[in-house]
Amino acid sequence: MSFSTRKIDFFHPYIIPVAILIFLVMGYIGSFNYRFENPLNTQTILTIIFSAALFAIATFITSKKFTIEKTKEINFLSEKILLIFIGIALVLQSINMVLLGGIPLFNSVLKANATTNLWRVAYPLFLILINILIAKYYNRKYLLLVLLGALIFGLNGYRTSVIGILVSVFITMYYIGKISRKFGIIFVIIIALGGLGVGYIASQSIATQTWTLNPVELVFYRAAFTQEVFEKIIPLAGTTHGHILSMIFSSGSPRSFIGNYVLHYDVCLTSTLFGPVMLDFGYIGLTIQMLFMGTFLKIIHSLAKKGIGIGIYSIILTHTLIWIETGPTDIMIWFLYLLGLILIILALKKD
Known part of the structure; x- marks a missing residue:
């Protein structure tokens, strides 16, 4: 029996907020079990939940407002x-x-x-x-x-x-x-x-x-450490004034910059899906990012009905899931979002 014959769409964009919450739980568990002095604080937890909720709201609204009946x-x-x-x-x-x-x-x-x-x-x-x-x-x-x-x-x-x-x-x-x-x-x-x-x-x-650490312990450790980095970013929200974003689309290493800026030593860090935009633009930037991603993925999902559309949606969804830990600091993956934008433009022209 094919999973795709079932009524539930397991890879609807709603999988992103679900994955965010799972990642949060893994990080919270990991913060108890390894080298962390304290578990994740309340502000960090609420900020991550807030981000997941924004994505879900944007996806829901887009599903009601945006439809393309036919795609070529x-x-x-x-x-x-x-x-x-x-x-x-x-x-x-x-x-x-x-x-x-x-x-x-x-x-x-x-x-x-x-x-x-x-x-x-x-x-x-x-x-x-x-x-x-x-x-x-x-x-x-x-x-x-x-x-x-x-x-x-x-x-x-x-x-x-x-x-x-x-x-x-x-x-x-x-x-x-x-x-x-x-x-x-x-x-x-x-x-x-x-x-x-x-x-x-x-x-x-x-x-x-x-x-x-064994391979499974390493996963929980990484989740906890990455969210601990985000916890340290929150008090610094909005202090880099777009510098990380400019590095993504120019030269330099955003992750190394975050390591130096947040932990004050030369290390390449993952800082969650929320860390880079929080450092650059604070809660306003975080809100815009999550609303954009929820809207964008839902539009691409609505176009994922045939060959190329399915392939592009699968790639964008997968790397957005990966970004939950690593953060959107790779220009190469933003290029995949550009492919999605081209797909949307072509679909609107044909609609």
Whole structure:
């Protein structure tokens, strides 16, 4: 039985506020169990709940106000062209690791320099095209390409790449009706093992790391630590006056800047979906961001009825879920939002 035949849409944008609340609970549990002196404070908890509520409200209002009855499929991407460029993406990432001189997953120094311009081309190229390929020309043999891509990009040392590829393809397959109960369970296990494995191996490769956590404990620790960073950001709300946003769309490392600004030492930090905008623009900025994301994802969701639309929605939803921990500081992922905007414009022109 296909999950997609059921009345519940498991990957409706409402999954974002649900995931935010789950992440909050994980962080609260983690803040008790590891190196944190105190659990998350009330203001942090209420701010995260407030953010989730804003997203849900925007999604609900948009679902009532925005509908497109018919969408036309974009047909200029043939199966052969997609396969060629997917192959190019895998070759580019392989060349990237050769030029780095090793496998970043097993070397924290290499990992720090692994997100090169080659990777910035290869990853989004593979991510976008593999989802479009699955959505438009599904064939079970193409799942081997999915696993190969997850492996090659996973060797870069970032679990978000593995999760981004596997989860987005899972969502795409869900919407085209290719996820049976048994297959879904197997795929979820692969996603969990891939994400946990890459995250754990990469953490063990850090030369200065002295603590020892198992892969599951590491997940709760990361959730707690990231939310602790956000807790420290709240008193500094609005003090960077848009500097982080400007860094995202220019040069520099927003995460390293946040590490220096908030914790006062040179470290690259994830600060939740809410941290960067809170530092830049305070609660007003946070409100605008969450309302925008709720509205935008719901519009893209309404267009996710055929091949390319399904693929783009799956990618944007997946990386918004990832942003709940990491924060929206990657220009490459904002480029995916731009693809969504193009999809909306094309749909409105055809409507």
